[in-house]
Amino acid sequence: MGKGVLLWLIGIPIPLILLLWIFGFLH
DSSP: OHHHHHHHHHHHHHHHHHHHHHHHHHH
16 A cells, blocks of 8 residues: 555656656747
């Protein structure tokens, strides 16, 4: 269960950071 929470904490921000980086790069 602790690993699941850790995966959520790691797995959610990464796509968001990538999206923000891509949008920042395009503009």
